[in-house]
Every structure is written in structure tokens, then in C-alpha cells.
Amino acid sequence: MEVVIVPDAVAGGELIAEAIATLVRRKPDALLGVATGSTPLPIYEALAAKVRSGAVDASRARICQLDEYVGLPAGHPESYRSVVLREVVEPLGLGEQSFMGPDGAAEDVQAACEAYDRALREAGGVDLQLLGIGTDGHIGFNEPCSSLASRTRIKTLTQQTREDNARFFDSLAEVPHHVITQGIGTILEARHLVLLATGEGKADAVAHAVEGPVAALVPASALQLHPHATVVVDEAAAAKLK
Numbered sequence: 001m002e003v004v005i006v007p008d009a010v011a012g013g014e015l016i017a018e019a020i021a022t023l024v025r026r027k028p029d030a031l032l033g034v035a036t037g038s039t040p041l042p043i044y045e046a047l048a049a050k051v052r053s054g055a056v057d058a059s060r061a062r063i064c065q066l067d068e069y070v071g072l073p074a075g076h077p078e079s080y081r082s083v084v085l086r087e088v089v090e091p092l093g094l095g096e097q098s099f100m101g102p103d104g105a106a107e108d109v110q111a112a113c114e115a116y117d118r119a120l121r122e123a124g125g126v127d128l129q130l131l132g133i134g135t136d137g138h139i140g141f142n143e144p145c146s147s148l149a150s151r152t153r154i155k156t157l158t159q160q161t162r163e164d165n166a167r168f169f170d171s172l173a174e175v176p177h178h179v180i181t182q183g184i185g186t187i188l189e190a191r192h193l194v195l196l197a198t199g200e201g202k203a204d205a206v207a208h209a210v211e212g213p214v215a216a217l218v219p220a221s222a223l224q225l226h227p228h229a230t231v232v233v234d235e236a237a238a239a240k241l242k
Ligand code: F6R
Pocket: 034, 035, 036, 037, 038, 039, 040, 066, 067, 131, 132, 133, 134, 135, 138, 139, 140, 141
């Protein structure tokens, strides 16, 4: 695992956007796995700026979601489908046909999960998967004690994660209790994993993930098992690394 310490979130976003641009120049139809939440926004802004300036042509790139709330209608502004369309797909000038994600509104959620794993495989696999990290060490929404071999499935959000995500909704009561998330085993199949963590609130989770034992209690520690994982942290999030 490679750990890169950058001064701040903007520098982290720029570094990772350049890595994505390099990938897309080499492989124009690369499949890029995207995370939601606040952390990756500087990456998406920096990448969109590169597209606008002509520094990279991302018109053939493909985008796939890491996770999705269960029970929110697809058009809900906080469904991850809506968020990824708004923050990634549209700013990159791509259309909905370049984009795939799990169906959080499906009647048969289990079938939707299996269909998504299958779709990822049939698309040739994820070339670069962006990840954030939860304060409890989750990746995607694989909360502590998730199997390190897990596949895409439905998970129950912890109270902590629902509270962390309540800022995107009008009230805590509106935050869904369930999500579909790529499993840790699914995530580990991506060719390159890139995790960005910023801010002092992530310092404990980063230290456990990077320097602690590989354990289901810290899902992000599974990155230690991957042959090509890059962890980009700002100085605040790196504060508890030895
Ligand atoms: C969401 C996801 C989550 C977030 C994590 C951190 O798609 O994958 O694992 O990355 O909850 O969220 P932020 O970045 O908002 O602190």
C-alpha cells in the first residue's frame, strides 16, 4: 500500500484527478468507480476542470456507483444515483448511458445486488475505484464486522453513519436505514484502489486502516490485501500515523 500525505483536501483532489486523467488518456473507456459523501468532491471538481480545459478527453469514460440507499426513489435528490449524476456524470459532460449503479428501489433487492456484481464483471471490471472512509473505518457502506470476502449486498447503516449522513437530509429521521453496497470482496477486484481521507475526524480510522492489523472490525484495513492501493491523506487525517 502506498500512502501519500498532501497538505490539504484540494491538493489531494488535484493529485487523484491527475491519476484519473492519466488512466483515461491510456484507456479512454476506463470504468471509474466513484464514492459519494463530502471527501471526493475536490477530486470531481479538479477532474471536471481538466475536462473543461481540454487537458483530458473523458468522453468515453464510464462511471459506476459504489453504493446506493435502499428505499429512496431514483429521482430523490439525495439518492446516490442523483448525487453521482449531479457531481460526476454531468460535470464531466457524460450522459446517463455512461453510468451504472445498483437499483435501490428494486422490489427484489437481493436480485438487484447480484445483477450489479454481474454488470460490473460484464463491463470488464472497475479500473480505478475511489473510496472515502467512515469515522468507524467503513468503505462503501461495509460497516465494521463486514466480511472481507463480501459481495454486493444490502447492509444496515449504523446509528453513527446515519448521524454522519444526516447533514444531507432535512432530519435524521429521513436518512434511510439500509443501503446496497459493493462488498469488500467486490471492491478488492478493482484494478486500482484510491482512498482519500481528509480532516482530523478521519485520523483514527486512517491509522487503524493503514497501520493496524487486517480485520473485519476495520473494513478499510482490507486495502492492505490489495496489490495496488493508494491512500491519499491530508496532514490532519495523517496525524495519527506513526
Ligand atoms: C459513500 C461511501 C462512504 C463515504 C464515507 C465518508 O459512497 O462510500 O464510505 O466515503 O462515509 O463520507 P464523507 O466523505 O462524507 O466523510
